[in-house]
Amino acid sequence: MRPLSGTDRTHPQPTDPSCCNFQIFALPAIRLPNAFPPSGGDFDVAASEKRLQAIETEISRPGAWDKPEALTPVLQEKRQLEDEVGRLNRLKICHDDMNEWLALASESEDPEALESLANQQKELAALLDETELVMLLSAEEDNQDAILEIHPGAGGTESQDWAxxxxxxxxxxxxxxxYKVEEMDFLPGDEAGIKSVTLRIAGPHAFGFLKGERGIHRLIRISPFDSSGRRHTSFASVDVIPDAGDDIELDIKEADLRVDIFRSSGPGGQSVNTTSSAVRITHIPTGISAQCQNEKSQHHNKETAMRVLRARLYNMEIEKRDAARQAQYAGKDAIAFGSQIRTYTLQPYRLVKDHRTGTEVGDVDAVLDGHIDAFQHDYLLYRHEQQR
Structure with a gap:
């Protein structure tokens, strides 16, 4: 996952030579080892390849696929190891190519050699940046799938549209x-937008990348719903928790759960289901609850609500372990001015700014089109520095 490229960001780009501690044309200043470390440092390619072989043997044995759900964590590990090995191999190839161009450029001032060296430098910087990003995802839960919830703040249609x-x-x-996206729960807005949505996003390090999105997001724009063309500020809350899959053991007693059944509702509170199919499950000892009304089947809604509840209880245990995360989470209570983590300004100028890291991106359309890697990368660096 590479940061958004271009000149929008206010801090140095990974493709800037200064980010790699050398200048392209100041050849004596370049310092690269003659041989790439065979162990791969933090990414031990030999150990990873050995583990991959063991996994292949495990999933190829007779009867291994009789219970596919039991293989889910193994296949997830396999996918992660394949990513790590592929990344390290790309680094090695790029490193070796750069050494060759460096030797050629040192012997002459051939413009073609210098241009190739510059291109190799940019590619290596991007790969190092990507590797650094994955190394920052070291917490046990970072490789879990993510459950992401969006709730609009005050403001009716404006904030619902922003959500x-x-x-x-x-x-x-x-x-x-x-990544695979599953819509677990959805409640449409009264006139436009949404009142709430819960997604499950599945893929390598999904929670690790998305955890920095948790907080209040603010939008400043000329409202399309205001005939006077006035500028409006809207807020929406984003919550992200790791999905506690079947491989995560949680001690949840049936006696500690209260299950409430009710009718689901749509825009304007109108009944959209003539039977009581919506489900809310409350964990009585903690007061934590989860609900789902997305399906017509009460059984399916109960399964989904239970999955979200497990994720919330799992996240509570993580918060107990991680005091820094608990402090961050406590700051997300009020969906109002002054509590936002990021502001998306469309008027009177165009800029997206993260208030924790200071990261700024001018291409607002690209950000709203899903190019948020720059914010994720800088948040992980910021978080790493905060915990040192």
């Missing part, structure tokens, strides 16, 4: 990276 814009942004982000 739908965020929904599109995250759907596009997931599509850009080949």
């Amino acid at each position: 739908e814009m965020l929904l599109r942004m995250y759907n596009r982000w997931a599509a850009n990276h080949g």
Whole structure:
């Protein structure tokens, strides 16, 4: 996952030579090892390939696929290892190519050699940036799938429309990276937009990349719903928790659960289901609850609500372990001015700014089209520095 390219960001780009501690044309300043470390450092390619072989043996044995759900964590590990090995191999190839061009450029001032060296430098910088990003996703839950919820703030149609814009942004982000999106719960707005939505986003490090999206998102624009053409400010809350799949063990007693059944409702509170199919499950000891009314089947809604509840209880345990995350989460209570993590300004100028990291991107359309990698990368760096 590479940061958004271009000149929009206010801090140095990874393709800037200064980010790699050398200048293209100041050849003596370049410092690269003559041989790539065979162990791969933090990414031990030999160990990863050995583990991949073991997984292939495991999933190829007779009867291994009799219970496909039992293989889910193994296949997830396989996919992650394949990504790591592929990334390290690309780094090695790029590193070796750059050493060759460096030797050629050192012997002459051939413009073609210098241009090739510059291109190799940019490619290596991008690969190092991508590798650094994955190395920052070191928490156990970072490789889990993510459950993402969006709720509009005060403001009726304005904020509900903004919530739908965020929904599109995250759907596009997931599509850009080949992640699978499952709509677990959806409640449409009264006139436009949405009142709430819950998504499950599945893919490598889905939660790790999305956890920095948790907070209040603010939009400033000329309202399409205001005939006077006035500027409006809208808010929406984004919550992200790791999906506690079947491989995560949680001690949840049946006696500690209260299940409420009610009728689902649509725009304007009108009944959209003549039977009571919506389900809310409450964990009595903690007061944590989850509900679903997306399906006509009460059974399916109960399964979905239970999955979200498990994820919330899992996240609660993570928060207990991680005091820094708990402090961040406590700051997301009020959907109002002053509590936002990111502002999307469409009028009177165009800019998206993250208030935690200071990251700014001028191409607002690209951001709303799902290109939020720059914000994710810088948030992970920011979080890493905060925890040092």
